[in-house]
Amino acid sequence: MQWYPVELHTHTCHSDGDFNIKEIVHTAKRAGYQALAVTDHNTASGTEEFFHEAEKQGILPVYGLEWTTYYGHMVVLGEQGYTDWRGVKPEEIDDAIRSIHQNGGIVGIAHPFSLSDPINTGYLWEFQIHDWTLPDYIEVWSRNYAPRRIQSERAFALWDELLGKGIHITAMTGRDWHRDDQLPCCYTWAGISGELTAETLLEAVRSGRICLSAGPLLTLKAHQKENELFPGGTAEEGKIKLEIILKEDVFSDSREKDQITAEEIRIFANGQETVRIPVQEQTVLELQAEKGWMRAELYGTYYGTKHCRIAVTNPIYINE
Ligand SMILES: [Zn+2]
Ligand SMILES: [Zn+2]
Structure with missing residues (x-):
């Protein structure tokens, strides 16, 4: 079993990030990440260039986008197909997640306790999940200085509550990387036996073979x-x-x-x-x-x- 640092929540100028595709790949590669997903808001328009650039620079690309709605944000990874995020009502999210799973994708609840209105409409998770065995992971740490932020404590409390109910949901970090700001962040390490591929990585996330770190x-x-x-x-x-x-x-x-x-x-x-x-x-x-x-x-x-x-x-x- 080998542990690989990966970052599966990032943004480029295809939505509101400052990075262009070349820059995010270069910055991630330089930092030492072994795999990267670009997860722009409601768009995967950078995918073709991203895969091309990742191959050129030698980092594993993972297909992704971030559902960005009034009721919360959700990272979708590895979906082969498309589930329309528009018009999904808060109480219909289970069906949307099932559809993403049918297309081979996984979903993660992004920054569930971020401040929402009036600062960032939709950042707070308000979708009503009926079956908590559906989401594959939850970001317990997101963005910069996450270990000392109150929203992280809330996210850990939600994770523990779910674990206490017997639900095996993976905890992840999401750097939610928008620009090369050099601020302290947290890292996701994926445990892989055999070759690191998009499939083995998504399986590690799905099954919880993941360790999180702010450093060591x-x-x-x-x-x-x-x-x-x-x-x-x-x-x-x-x-x-x-x-x-x-x-x-x-x-x-x-x-x-x-x-x-x-x-x-x-x-x-x-x-x-x-x-x-x-x-x-x-x-x-x-x-x-x-x-x-x-x-x-x-x-x-x-x-x-x-x-x-x-x-x-x-x-x-x-x-x-
Ligand atoms: Zn978000
Ligand atoms: Zn994001």
Whole structure:
């Protein structure tokens, strides 16, 4: 299993971004991303140029666009076909997501708790999802300085509430990148075994083989009987061995390293903190897994904010 940094929420001059296609590909490549989606507002008009440019510069392109409506924003990735976003009423969103799935796409709820009226009409998620097993992911961190923003706390609370109901929804970051502003952001790392392709990447997102970070990379592996499990995987109740790996200097991009200090690793099971240990490169813990979920989080000081969450793994799920 290899972990790849990817960014799947960006904008260009095909909507309201400052980047042109060449610039976003170049900036992402220079930063170290291995895959990139351009997700302009309600348009995929940059796609042809984007794929051409990505191939030329050596970064994996992922087809995407961002549904941008009065009731919320939704990132659509890998859809082969087109689901019309116009006229979808708030209570009809489930059918729209089903249609995107039928076309091979996945959907992510973008910045669910961003400020809306009168600043940014439609940024707040107000679509009424009836079946929460439908959306593939939710952006718990978006834009700059996300770890210390109140909207991130709300998004994490929504994620935890859904996990508590037994819904396996993936947490993601969305840089919502519009311009080369050099501000600190968060990163999505996708766990891929075999080749990194648009298909294997979308499958990693769908299944939750994803770790999120504001800087250092925290990954999780579980051993149970002969099985090796990664975030998004399912273990059984009983004894489980968790291996937590922390890598400090994996990705530099725009963050100032001295502004982010990792201090503690915490393990959460079903919303409750169960273990807290000082940071180290490799931690192995023998724990008792109970039905529900377990994940690892990294805490520290983030741009002056103490005890801030600075990395998180998606959960390993536990069956009875
Ligand atoms: Zn948006
Ligand atoms: Zn956006």
